[in-house]
Amino acid sequence: MPVLNIKKFSFTYPGVDHPSLKNINLPIKKNKITALIGPSGCGKSTLLRSMNRIHDLYPGNKYEGKIEFTDENKQISDILDIKKENEFIELRQKIGMIFQKPTPFPMSIFDNVAYGLKIAGVKNKTELADRVEVALKGSALWKEVHDRLNKSAMGLSGGQQQRLCIARAVAVKPEVLLFDEPTSALDPISTGAIEELIVELKKDVSIAIVTHNMQQASRISDYTAFMYLGDLVEYDKTENIFLNPKEKKTEDYITGRFG
């Protein structure tokens, strides 16, 4: 049962003739990790950023096709139909995103994690404190920061900042989390911690992750999609993609012949 079902999806950036994504069909399955791999410029980040319509912060993009989102009440809606600001806000509360670089806000650790809750209208102080604690524990950060919640989040290390961003996204209880190369700015140990965390998270959320690192994809994902020059070349269970890919291109990429 896919939580997101991308159907015949094409995407064109403003001022460009050719679409950056062509006729993509891809399911993001519930409580599974789907990895998007492929060489730079293949459109995997573009696809990920379409799933919460973050592209729409900049005007002039063209979408075609459908991205069907099945929410927890089994209601199906097309993400690409959204036009009003409050619908965008609702969508982004359900589909969270973690970026390439850690993006702590210029405020305290507590306020960072509570931010999504506050703008969603949670005012009760004890509820805020509880949910911040749960989110930080769920992101394996509580032990390290519980005695300095009121200190600036800028003082954390890069890996801690990225886990803070995950805690911030998890705090609003999304149904899908989109990870856009979340470990590309981190050292191997922090990367390991984040990977563990992502695997841990799939109990509660469905995950799509863009990664440059094929080992990472094979370590953590259940399904893998290989993209090349705006096309989805192959999508299958991760072990099939890595052990016996059907397409020649996939095999070449996996074995390091290009990319």
Place this chain on the structure above:
Amino acid sequence: MEKIFQKLSLSSASLVFVLLIGIFITLYTAAKPAIDEFGFDFVTNPDWNKEVSLNPTSLTDTVVDMEEDSLDGEIIDEDDMEIADEDDDAILDEDEDDMMLDDEDDAVTKTIYGGLVPIIGTLLTTLIALAFALPIAMGIAVFLAEIAPKNIANVVGIAIELLAAIPSIIFGMWGLYYFAPIISDLFGGYQVSLLTAGLVLGVMVLPFMAAITRDSMNTTPNVLKESAYALGATKFEVIKDIIFPFSKVGIIGSIILALGRALGETMAVAFLIGSIFVLPQKITDPTISIPVAMANNFGEASGLGESALFYLALILFIISFAIISIAKFYFLKKAN
């Protein structure tokens, strides 16, 4: 080569301190006679260029000699008339515009100078200017950095930079002929006043504040804004919670620059403030600021008067220095 380059850049950097200390010493030595004579009372004394009788039998002070009161001479004349009426001992020779003191043969007098009026005038005009300019500048900056489409933002941005390039005397003339009548219609009182000077000063510092604030808002990384939007934040929330805190340092910097300009602005204020040494009772009263007092009186000043002007200059130097240091150390520390 390496050595020469290092030495050159070191000496350029130390030049700043040499200049700063040199200017301070020059001002201090020139102001020394006035400092010795008036001490700290200078700061609290509202009388400028006033003849005080040293004769113990004489009951009161006598006459104020105002030099630059052509614009609003009537007020001073009133004040002086009262003094003159009360004072029977003094013999006064009155003209329409000018008042001269004819001393009695044995009367010993001295002239005293106090800086309170220009100090208050400077601080109040600056305060009015900032209170007026700050919210508008923030509005412009937010519009340019976040709300306006690119092409409109570019056009408005260029207009703002042009506004910053207008020489201050043009602001002064425009203010006097067009702005001042409007202000006096709206708020009553005199056309040349604290309020008029402060508002025109506000218009002058506005483009600096807006441009610098916009630039520092533009340095907010896109990914930071995106991650707030990705949590479901609205545009207003992103501006309030992400962009403003992130560009705080730049905003404070713009306020400091605007303060420096407003405190020292001479020409436009000279047109608009009224240039009289009288403490303002209302915001629409005319008064004088430190730079205007110096520009207007330096030519004729000599002796103690000249030294008193240097004392004023020293005070202006210290005020600017103090305000900017406080802003730098207090706010920037807080921001980090």
